[in-house]
Amino acid sequence: QGLKPIVSTESPALIFGTTPKLASDLPATDSFLGKNKVPDLQKLFQKADGLPVHLKRGVPDKLLYRTTMALTIGGTIYCLVALYMASQPRNQ
Amino acid sequence: MAHQAHSYHMVDPSPWPISGAAAALLTTSGLIMWFHHSSSQLLTLGLLSMILVMLQWWRDIVREGTFQGHHTPTVQKGLRYGMILFITSEAFFFLGFFWAFFHSSLAPTPELGGQWPPMGIKPLNPLEVPLLNTAILLASGVTVTWAHHSITESNRKQAIQALTLTILLGFYFTALQAMEYYEAPFSIADGVYGSTFFVATGFHGLHVIIGSSFLSVCLLRLIKFHFTSDHHFGFEAAAWYWHFVDVIWLFLYMTIYWWGS
Secondary structure, three states: OOOOOOOOOOOHHHOHHHOOOOHHHOOOOOOOOOOOOHHHHHHHHOOOOOOOHHHOOOHHHHHHHHHHHHHHHHHHHHHHHHHHHHOOOOOO | OOOOOOOOOOOOOOOHHHHHHHHHHHHHHHHHHHHHHOOOHHHHHHHHHHHHHHHHHHHHHHHHHHHOOOOOHHHHHHHHHHHHHHHHHHHHHHHHHHHHHHHHHHOOOHHHOOOOOOOOOOOOOOOOHHHHHHHHHHHHHHHHHHHHHHHHOOOHHHHHHHHHHHHHHHHHHHHHHHHHHHHOOOOOOOHHHHHHHHHHHHHHHHHHHHHHHHHHHHHHHHHOOOOEOOEOHHHHHHHHHHHHHHHHHHHHHHHHHHHOO
């Protein structure tokens, strides 16, 4: 498959989210607690833009990703330093 | 453009597994620094990064399944196996604590006064709050099943009502247990009785909180139309986990609370 994300094999019409038995097919409950945005999101996430799924939404994804990596990588370095210091024998 | 000639999911490269491992390192080292050196920065960092990784990893799975259609029946089967195996491993985790309880309580040592409950321990009355908690969890098992049936019957309003009720019952249980913990006449430091009681019920309580969180995410997804009447594995996984939590409580109640008093 390589690094380029392949758009899913099924065309949107065959994806489970859009099979005939959608919850939004129900008549009277259409507007109960919001409307169905899943088809729009399906289009967005299946855009052939080469982005991996964790960055597919653009800016908010990038911010969250960079924050997480900064915390984990920075934290790991801090951790190794702290463990090194903690393993030094204490002077009497 | 190439299309796959199989029904499996070849995932996009993801940073979450390795970040999750790093978060686990930070959390465990953080615990050490907290216990032995009274410093909680590393622990905070670890827990924060753990939450961030969990949120993003699971968010991506929702994207891959619901929005990109990668969760074919083949893939779903694998997810089912995975959840079953995970719950089984959790069952073994609790088995260890039940073993510890029976090890100490079936042959109480002279230091305990040769009796169980040990000398000086006033156990909780199993017919008071613990019995109410049992009823609450059993009821929540009924409501989560009701929610499931509502989903398969495409009854959106009832599904939302039933799942909300399940989550509220879970919160009620947690609140009552917290109150019991506060009011208990014995603590975790009260010998092996305190240890076995609080570690076993404490880990169970943690699992109730995890299960309630899982169900809450499902409620959000249910409201957002992510589930269809024949494809809603996320909900099923949460329901399985919830039933497991209920069963563990029943064992806790029968052994530690009832037989152990």
